[in-house]
Amino acid sequence: xxxxxxxPRNRITKTGKRIMLECSQTKGHDRxxxxxxxxxxxxxxxxxxxxxxxxxxxxxxxxxxVSRQAQAKFSLSLESAIPNQTALYFCATSDRDRDEQFxxxxxxxxxx
Amino acid sequence: AQSVTxxxxxxxxxxxxxxxxxxxxxxxxxxxxxxxxxxxxxxxxLLLKYLSGSTLVKGINGFEAEFNxxxxxxxxxxxxxxxxxxxxxxxxxTKSNAGNMLTFxxxxxxxxxx
Numbered sequence: 001x002x003x004x005x006x007x008p009r010n011r012i013t014k015t016g017k018r019i020m021l022e023c024s025q026t027k028g029h030d031r032x033x034x035x036x037x038x039x040x041x042x043x044x045x046x047x048x049x050x051x052x053x054x055x056x057x058x059x060x061x062x063x064x065x066v067s068r069q070a071q072a073k074f075s076l077s078l079e080s081a082i083p084n085q086t087a088l089y090f091c092a093t094s095d096r097d098r099d100e101q102f103x104x105x106x107x108x109x110x111x112x
Numbered sequence: 113a114q115s116v117t118x119x120x121x122x123x124x125x126x127x128x129x130x131x132x133x134x135x136x137x138x139x140x141x142x143x144x145x146x147x148x149x150x151x152x153x154x155x156x157x158l159l160l161k162y163l164s165g166s167t168l169v170k171g172i173n174g175f176e177a178e179f180n181x182x183x184x185x186x187x188x189x190x191x192x193x194x195x196x197x198x199x200x201x202x203x204x205x206t207k208s209n210a211g212n213m214l215t216f217x218x219x220x221x222x223x224x225x226x
Contacts, residue, residue, distance in 0.1 A: 100146070100161060
C-alpha cells in the first residue's frame with residue numbers, strides 16, 4: 001500500500017489553464033512538501049507545510065499556490081499554467097522528529 | 113544558504129565494477145546529509161543518511177557513504193554494482209536545525225552495463 005499518493009500521475013494541459021495536483025498521505029506525518037524536478041537541476045522546493053495552519057514558500061513559489069485541507073492532504077495549484085512549468089512534481093512528507101522525507105510517485109505535468 | 117554539487121551528471125559502469133558518485137556541499141553550519149535513489153518512473157527513496165556519529169554510513173542495497181567534514185564531501189560508493197542499480201541518485205543536505213528543509217544536488221544518472 002502506498003503511503004504517499006499523488007493524483008493525477010500524468011497531466012497534459014494548455015497554457016492559461018488552472019490545474020490542481022493532489023497529495024495524500026497515510027503516514028500520519030505533520031510535515032508536507034511540494035517539489036518540482038527538472039533535468040540537471042535536481043528537486044527544488046515549491047512550498048512546505050509544517051502543520052495544517054502553517055504554510056511557507058519555498059525556493060520557487062512564484063506561479064504556484066497550495067492548500068493544506070487536512071493533516072493528510074496537501075494540494076498544489078497552478079493558477080494559470082505556462083510551458084516552463086512543465087516538469088515532474090513530487091509531494092513528500094516527514095515526521096516532526098525525524099529528518100527523512102518520504103516521497104510520492106510523482107506527477108508528470110506537460111503544459112502546451 | 114547551503115548548496116549541493118554532484119560533480120558527475122552521468123556515470124557509466126560495467127556490471128560488478130565498483131562505483132563512486134561524488135557529492136560536495138557548502139554550508140556555514142552543521143548539516144545532515146542524505147542520498148536518495150530514483151528508479152525509472154518512481155519517486156525517491158532513501159539510501160542512507162548521516163546525522164552524527166561514525167562518518168562511514170551504510171545504507172540499503174550495499175551502498176555506503178563517507179562524510180568528510182574537512183572536504184565538505186559525502187561520496188556514495190558501492191564495491192560491485194548490478195544492472196538493477198541503474199537509476200538516478202540525488203545527494204541532499206539540510207541544516208541540523210532547519211526542520212527537514214532539504215537542498216538537493218542536480219542528480220547523477222548511474223548506468224550499469226552488462
